[in-house]
Amino acid sequence: MSEMKKKVLLNGSTMFDGGGMQVLLNFISDSLKQSSNIEWFYLLSKRAENFLGEVGVSLPDEKTFILEKSPTNPIYWLSQFLKFKAWERKLDFDIVYSISSPSYFFFRAKEVQRITNPYLTNANTYSFKVLPRTLRVKWKIKFWIQKIFLSKSDYFITQTQLIKSKLGFHFYSKNKPVEIVPNAVSTFFLTETSERLPKQNWIFCIATANWHKNIHQLGEVAWHLRELNPNLDFKFITTIDHESEIFKILRRRTLELQLEDSFIHLGRVPQVKCREYYLKSKVTFLPSILEVFSASIIESIHFKTPILTTDLNFNRELILNSEYLFQPEDWREAAEKLIRFLEEPDFGEEMIKSVSSSLELISSAEAFKKTEEVLLKFIQH
Numbered sequence: 593m594s595e596m597k598k599k600v601l602l603n604g605s606t607m608f609d610g611g612g613m614q615v616l617l618n619f620i621s622d623s624l625k626q627s628s629n630i631e632w633f634y635l636l637s638k639r640a641e642n643f644l645g646e647v648g649v650s651l652p653d654e655k656t657f658i659l660e661k662s663p664t665n666p667i668y669w670l671s672q673f674l675k676f677k678a679w680e681r682k683l684d685f686d687i688v689y690s691i692s693s694p695s696y697f698f699f700r701a702k703e704v705q706r707i708t709n710p711y712l713t714n715a716n717t718y719s720f721k722v723l724p725r726t727l728r729v730k731w732k733i734k735f736w737i738q739k740i741f742l743s744k745s746d747y748f749i750t751q752t753q754l755i756k757s758k759l760g761f762h763f764y765s766k767n768k769p770v771e772i773v774p775n776a777v778s779t780f781f782l783t784e785t786s787e788r789l790p791k792q793n794w795i796f797c798i799a800t801a802n803w804h805k806n807i808h809q810l811g812e813v814a815w816h817l818r819e820l821n822p823n824l825d826f827k828f829i830t831t832i833d834h835e836s837e838i839f840k841i842l843r844r845r846t847l848e849l850q851l852e853d854s855f856i857h858l859g860r861v862p863q864v865k866c867r868e869y870y871l872k873s874k875v876t877f878l879p880s881i882l883e884v885f886s887a888s889i890i891e892s893i894h895f896k897t898p899i900l901t902t903d904l905n906f907n908r909e910l911i912l913n914s915e916y917l918f919q920p921e922d923w924r925e926a927a928e929k930l931i932r933f934l935e936e937p938d939f940g941e942e943m944i945k946s947v948s949s950s951l952e953l954i955s956s957a958e959a960f961k962k963t964e965e966v967l968l969k970f971i972q973h
Contacts, residue, residue, distance in 0.1 A: 597631040598971055599683060603690040604636045605659050605697065612692055613643055614863070615956075618778055619691060621649060622960035630964055633683060635659070635676070635697075673697065687971050689963070694741035704970055705745040706773075707759070710804065710882040711735050712742065713750070714758050714906060718881035718920055722803050739764045747970045749963065751775050751885035754909050769973065771966045774952060775885040776959035777894045780863050789871040793826045793934050794856075796873035796897070798866060801836035804882040808838045809923065811845035813879070814854050816927035826934060828855045828877070829869050870895040875933035875940065878902070881920050885910065893947050898940035900929050912950050916943045 602623065604616045616636075623632040634656045636644075641658050644651065657679050661668035676697065685701040693705040693712075707713060712735060720728050743764035749771050750756055756772055759765040799805040810828050817826060832839050834857065846852045858865070870876070876892040878901040889910055892899040901907050903917035911917060918925045932939045954962075 597629060598686040598968065599633065600630050600967055601633045601635055601680075601683075601685045601688045601699070601701070603688055603695050603697070603699075603703075604634070604640055604692060606690075606695060607637060607640055607692045613640065614778065616640060616691060617644065617647060617649065618776075618780075618956040619960055619963075620644065620651070622779075622957050624649070624651075629968060633657075633685065669696070687967055689967055690745070693745070694738045695745075696741060698744060702746040702970070703744065704747040704749060704967060705742060706749045707742070707755070707765075708751060708884045709738075710884050710906070712738060713755050713762070713884060714882070716882060716904065719804065722806065722881055724803075727803075747771070747973070749773050749966060752906070752909055754906060755884050769970065771969070773959055773962045773966060774954060775887050775890060776954045776956040777887075777890050778863060779956045781867060781891060781894060782955045789868070791874050792872050793824070794829050794869070794873040795826060795930060795934075796829045796869050796876045796892075797878070798831050798869070798876065798888050798891075799878070799880070801832040801838040803838065804880055805838075806879040806881055806921075807832055808841040808845070809879060809921070810842055810855070811849050811851060812923040813877075813926050813930070814846065814851045815849050816924045817930060818851065818854070820924075820927055821931055824931065824934070826854060826930075829873065830855065830857050831859065831861050831866070832857075834859045866891075867895070870897050873897055875900060875930060877926075877930065879926065883907070889947075890951065890953050893944060893951065894953055896944055898933050898943040900926065900933060910951055911947055913943075913946050916946070 607613055607616045634651055636656065636658055638658055638660050657676055659672055661672065680700055688699045688701050688703045690703060690705045693707045693709065695705060711719060720732065723731060747769045748759060748765055750759065751772065751774055753772065756770045759770050797807060797810060799807050807830060814828060817824060846855055870892060876888055876897055876899040878886060878888050878899060880886065881902060881904065883906045889899055889901065901911065901917060902920045903914055904920060907917060918929055
């Protein structure tokens with residue numbers, strides 16, 4: 593007689609937009625394929641359900657609970673919570689996997705939270721400096737509240753050894769089991785052909801409109817590029833939402849510097865377009881001052897496009913050679929190294945070889961399998 597599958601609830605109730613939604617899509621797509629040891633159930637936001645519908649992914653009704661409103665909204669929380677608890681008692685899950693953290697539900701089963709928010713794990717001296725003053729106190733309070741909700745988790749999954757070590761010192765995670773599942777290249781990118789496209793003097797800046805990504809500072813980098821090489825023809829390609837405050841600040845600054853012609857603002861783009869710009873760009877630029885494990889690094893290396901990012905500990909674990917990093921907020925150094933990537937193909941090729949030799953690139957399907965193995969381990973814990 594075959595062993596009964598373990599019932600696992602995938603909690604994606606706090607995922608609403610950005611790269612997290614793509615992570616959720618990839619994970620759900622893999623969970624709907626044959627799994628020998630786990631039977632998956634889903635707790636999702638309405639926005640996530642709509643997003644899945646737009647890309648043609650449908651979930652079985654009897655295995656899915658949709659939250660019409662955010663669980664962070666106290667007006668709707670209680671009524672949704674009571675309905676969910678009745679559903680949860682009926683199904684009796686073996687464990688809950690919260691793919692985004694913190695989660696705001698208290699579950700009957702033990703919970704595993706996947707923690708990838710750097711403000712909750714490895715905030716640094718730049719983390720709050722980059723925020724507008726009006727947000728600093730508000731966000732500090734918000735993150736302390738979120739840490740309280742993190743403390744209800746029994747286990748954690750994160751993406752790097754650095755973050756695992758950091759979790760050993762936080763009150764919400766101290767003395768709790770932590771396992772590592774690295775960030776992964778989307779299976780979509782791996783299954784599509786990676787033919788070489790003619791490279792343009794493009795600097796691809798793939799990022800959502802978050803302050804720690806530092807995209808609003810691109811105008812300063814462009815100014816230094818122009819000063820260092822007035823004849824250089826270059827374009828920054830951005831993917832941030834045109835309605836965001838960060839985009840408005842960037843646009844205003846580039847207009848002041850008369851550098852608007854050096855930018856192509858795509859707005860939000862689907863994966864197929866991201867693939868195109870990775871392939872066509874000579875370099876990817878990630879000026880972020882806070883990350884856990886940026887997907888931009890592994891995606892760029894997968895497409896054989898070098899990447900320039902900040903010389904901070906979370907990046908040094910992935911990119912060992914500081915020659916391919918720049919000091920945070922030193923926009924002149926960033927510009928100097930971007931020029932090398934744009935004008936010296938060998939420099940970029942050596943960077944790709946260096947990172948490829950030390951960094952494991954796995955697909956989202958492989959990350960899903962690793963996650964299943966970890967969850968089964970925690971169930972037996």
